Amino acid sequence: MSPLLDARVDLPGRFSGALTASPGEVLAVVGPNGAGKTTLVEAVAGILDPGDAGRVVVDDADWTPLPPHRRSAGLVFQEHLLFPHLDARDNVAFGPRARGVGRRESQRVADHWLEALGVADLASRAPDVLSGGEAQRVALARALAIEPRVLLLDEPFSALDVSVAAELRDLLAHHLRAFQGVVLMVTHDVLDVRALADRVVVLEHGAIAQDDTPAAVAEAPATPHAARLLGLNVLSGSASGTEVELDDGGLLVLASPAQGPVLATFPPSAVTLTAEAPVGSARNRWETTVHRAVRRDQVVRVHLQGTAGAGAQLYADVTRGAATELDLTPGRVVWASVKATEVTALPAEFVAAGRGDR
Amino acid sequence: MATAAPGLGRPPLRLLLAGGAGVAFLALPLVALVASAPWDRMWSIVTTSDSRQALWLSAWTSTAAAALCLVFGLPLAWLLARVDFRGRRVVRAVVTVPMVLPPVVAGVALLSAFGRHGLVGEPLRHMFGTQIPYTTSAVVLAHTFVAMPFFVLSLEGALRATSLRLELAAASLGADRWTTFRRVTVPLAAPGVAAGLLLAWARSLGEFGATITFAGNYPGTTQTMPLLVYARLQDDRDAAVASSLVLFAVCMLVLLLLRDRWWGALR
Numbered sequence: 001m002s003p004l005l006d007a008r009v010d011l012p013g014r015f016s017g018a019l020t021a022s023p024g025e026v027l028a029v030v031g032p033n034g035a036g037k038t039t040l041v042e043a044v045a046g047i048l049d050p051g052d053a054g055r056v057v058v059d060d061a062d063w064t065p066l067p068p069h070r071r072s073a074g075l076v077f078q079e080h081l082l083f084p085h086l087d088a089r090d091n092v093a094f095g096p097r098a099r100g101v102g103r104r105e106s107q108r109v110a111d112h113w114l115e116a117l118g119v120a121d122l123a124s125r126a127p128d129v130l131s132g133g134e135a136q137r138v139a140l141a142r143a144l145a146i147e148p149r150v151l152l153l154d155e156p157f158s159a160l161d162v163s164v165a166a167e168l169r170d171l172l173a174h175h176l177r178a179f180q181g182v183v184l185m186v187t188h189d190v191l192d193v194r195a196l197a198d199r200v201v202v203l204e205h206g207a208i209a210q211d212d213t214p215a216a217v218a219e220a221p222a223t224p225h226a227a228r229l230l231g232l233n234v235l236s237g238s239a240s241g242t243e244v245e246l247d248d249g250g251l252l253v254l255a256s257p258a259q260g261p262v263l264a265t266f267p268p269s270a271v272t273l274t275a276e277a278p279v280g281s282a283r284n285r286w287e288t289t290v291h292r293a294v295r296r297d298q299v300v301r302v303h304l305q306g307t308a309g310a311g312a313q314l315y316a317d318v319t320r321g322a323a324t325e326l327d328l329t330p331g332r333v334v335w336a337s338v339k340a341t342e343v344t345a346l347p348a349e350f351v352a353a354g355r356g357d358r
Numbered sequence: 359m360a361t362a363a364p365g366l367g368r369p370p371l372r373l374l375l376a377g378g379a380g381v382a383f384l385a386l387p388l389v390a391l392v393a394s395a396p397w398d399r400m401w402s403i404v405t406t407s408d409s410r411q412a413l414w415l416s417a418w419t420s421t422a423a424a425a426l427c428l429v430f431g432l433p434l435a436w437l438l439a440r441v442d443f444r445g446r447r448v449v450r451a452v453v454t455v456p457m458v459l460p461p462v463v464a465g466v467a468l469l470s471a472f473g474r475h476g477l478v479g480e481p482l483r484h485m486f487g488t489q490i491p492y493t494t495s496a497v498v499l500a501h502t503f504v505a506m507p508f509f510v511l512s513l514e515g516a517l518r519a520t521s522l523r524l525e526l527a528a529a530s531l532g533a534d535r536w537t538t539f540r541r542v543t544v545p546l547a548a549p550g551v552a553a554g555l556l557l558a559w560a561r562s563l564g565e566f567g568a569t570i571t572f573a574g575n576y577p578g579t580t581q582t583m584p585l586l587v588y589a590r591l592q593d594d595r596d597a598a599v600a601s602s603l604v605l606f607a608v609c610m611l612v613l614l615l616l617r618d619r620w621w622g623a624l625r
């Protein structure tokens with residue numbers, strides 16, 4: 001099957017890379033600020049010229065020379081950008097109207113999409129009286145009402161309350177199941193990735209560092225940013241055989257040898273906390289201080305500081321029972337240990353400048 | 359009014375005195391104007407036929423000038439605010455010049471262009487037999503010439519203040535630039551357009567130098583209120599004062615309507 005979206009951006013210093021996507025695919029675009037996420041989105045939308053060798057092909061039609069209004073790209077930004085002088089219905093009807101659909105038919109289309117996004121009762125409200133979540137629903141309805149071939153979502157939920165965002169995320173996931181276009185979603189939230197994405201495109205330094213399924217990226221993230229985004233522990237250092245000299249000081253032992261700069265990752269669930277220095281098979285153990293403990297259902301995520309020497313952060317997931325028993329309150333000193341077999345070491349192509357962002 | 363820069367102590371006396379003198383100087387003539395008004399003859403002066411004629415002429419020529427400003431000035435302001443073309447600075451300079459030009463020079467310039475032997479006036483006269491100078495059309499042209507810069511520059515500011523991101527959103531929905539201009543840009547800039555129109559109208563209403571030079575001072579066709587005031591000053595001072603008060607009142611009304619919009623739009 002030929003891809004629906006075939007985009008190549010050639011803007012050295014901002015973003016250079018190629019991307020294809022099939023109908024119905026939802027791509028999460030992740031990366032630190034300045035990695036080129038917005039550049040990629042703007043190039044597809046037609047706001048930005050894709051550069052000398054750049055091109056944007058959708059459905060075998062070359063979009064490259066087309067201005068934004070001649071493309072079929074729906075845009076939803078972090079801020080809703082509803083037209084303040086139009087009510088919700090007229091905002092949604094704006095797209096069909098601009099595309100030459102008659103007034104009455106446009107209103108009908110608008111009502112359909114407002115209903116689909118659960119805001120039919122707000123049709124005659126002005127944007128400034130809508131809550132953040134309501135306004136973003138209208139903005140989504142407005143983007144979907146033009147039945148775009150490419151839907152571009154730029155951190156669509158990041159300005160919303162957590163619970164509102166969750167609700168809207170579920171709703172969007174539901175609608176995207178039937179969506180036959182391509183979705184490019186810029187996000188900093190692992191929940192967006194988990195709930196919506198079929199693929200994760202990891203950007204770093206203006207290039208695509210990884211393009212794979214969420215599971216594959218979670219297993220072996222190519223950049224520290226992606227690893228942290230997906231909730232993994234990330235330690236960077238320089239490997240020599242099975243030993244890694246960590247950048248923050250201290251030593252990490254690997255199960256299989258590596259050479260040169262590496263990125264060592266392991267899930268928080270692989271970390272064991274003990275009150276005393278552990279005696280056992282775990283090769284990696286550090287004395288650390290509890291910074292914070294956050295409860296999530298039956299699991300407590302413990303934020304540890306001062307791991308492995310200077311200032312690396314580490315996350316550990318423990319049960320509530322264990323947290324109580326160990327008295328994991330801020331300031332408490334505990335030992336963290338990880339079996340070498342739990343640690344994945346990846347060649348750290350992107351480590352140098354990727355470190356420290358988040 | 360909040361006191362600026364708290365903690366820096368009392369404002370120096372010399373600054374207070376000089377500032378006070380400044381405002382007194384501005385207010386005094388207006389107070390004197392009101393005080394010297396012939397209140398008992400007021401109504402009869404204002405309702406004479408040349409008064410009514412001049413008032414009516416002023417009102418509608420100023421309105422026509424404001425309308426011309428809208429038709430040509432709005433697109434011009436949009437170009438200046440939204441299109442990055444070569445020579446934009448030159449265009450903006452051209453727009454600004456009439457603002458600082460002595461009105462009488464504007465009048466002479468208009469004569470040079472549209473007069474009987476003017477650059478445009480002469481061919482116009484040969485082809486269509488139309489003459490512009492010393493007609494009501496000349497009044498409207500003179501008004502437009504001096505008022506347009508106020509309109510364009512105030513509106514350019516208002517357009518720059520409206521969100522480009524919203525226009526981006528409109529484009530993504532399929533609106534071309536004309537549709538975006540019509541359905542997003544102009545409605546959002548509507549308060550700025552209204553303020554600009556009022557400003558242009560007020561500037562037209564007070565126009566004197568360019569009008570008398572280019573259109574003359576003929577009761578009924580080119581004698582607007584300011585020209586009438588000037589004419590009356592020669593023989594009947596009371597009548598001049600009374601007519602001035604009418605203009606003054608209208609200007610105060612405009613100021614009231616514009617209030618904070620004025621400086622907001624010019625900024």
